Amino acid sequence: MVMTCAVAAATAVWLAMSGLPDPRRIGAWSVPGRSRRGRFGRLLAGRTDALSLPIRAVAGLLVCAVVALALPDLGQVPVWRVAPGAVLGVGVLLGLGWIEPPSTRHDRERQRSQLPGTLDLLAAALAAGCAARVAAAEVAAVSPEPSRTALSSVVAETGVGRSDADAWHSLASSTRWQEVWGPVGRDLARSARDGVPVEEVLRVQARRARQSRQAALERRARAVGVSSVLPLMVCFLPAFIAVGVVPIVLGLALHYL
Incomplete structure (x- = not known):
């Protein structure tokens, strides 16, 4: 497992240093007469303003390594630890390409x-x-x-x-x-x-x-009231329980005990 993570880390560093091909050229291995950019190429390229492909690849490899290290041993088959991380890593690679930057x-x-x-x-x-x-x-x-x-x-x-x-x-x-x-x-x-x-x-x-x-x-102004309900509830609900509910429950418990 340590060897797998080391290989993943080395691959991430290599990608970051050397870069990847232009994503516009990915998917160009298409059948003559069809578009030079296939569906996989468009999916992998993502938005034009998204993070670069090498950065997304590094993030995906790091997620794969972290998940593989976090999962427990399931017998002697390392693939059961690497496969979930690989799936999540690919999801990170593709998902970051379609997230709109702030x-x-x-x-x-x-x-x-x-x-x-x-x-x-x-x-x-x-x-x-x-x-x-x-x-x-x-x-x-x-x-x-x-x-x-x-x-x-x-x-x-x-x-x-x-x-x-x-x-x-x-x-x-x-x-x-x-x-x-x-x-x-x-x-x-x-x-x-x-x-x-x-x-x-x-x-x-x-x-x-x-x-x-x-x-x-x-x-946006009308949505402020709705979006502020959860933070207010998180702030005031514990205080309400501690001041209003806990004394009643303790009083009843002491009375019947």
Whole structure:
């Protein structure tokens, strides 16, 4: 068993030092004519913002080693100690790839809070006669992060020769920005392609984003009362039992004894 754990630890160190292949290439051993990335490759790759594959592999191997050491001996067959740890290790390897990092959630919340004001500024710049790329550059210069990065990516793409429609479509399809900026990017891409004015559309979207943000804050405020029930119960229930229940039970016990 010690030898198994030593091999697992050595493998973990080797993976951490040498790294693993690009997860986008895993699953590329597919049949010609099919997608170059199989289901296993997509499952193993996980989210684009998840922990790297070597770190997840090290975590899975450590879980496997800890579980194997914690289980009691079941005869002379070591596989009964290694198999449960291996299953849990694979679960950790795959599960960590699909857990949303707190930084991603915080980044998305900041995008949503900044979106209404940013859209108002874009609509005002477009209404003043600025082109879409000029409006994006001017608004990016006065916007906080992460809105500055979103608009700067559009400005950077147009600066290297891409069309406005392609730059806004790229923003709308980006993994980081599509959830919040997707509708805006598609509208601005359509406007750049067809020449349709979108000032009023941006103002409507800003109003809807502001209303959606307010509704989300109200839901979060109402949920505070529900989520605080368990901590309050954990704090006050022992005191209630010690002060109100225990004396009665002891009194009855002393009376009948």
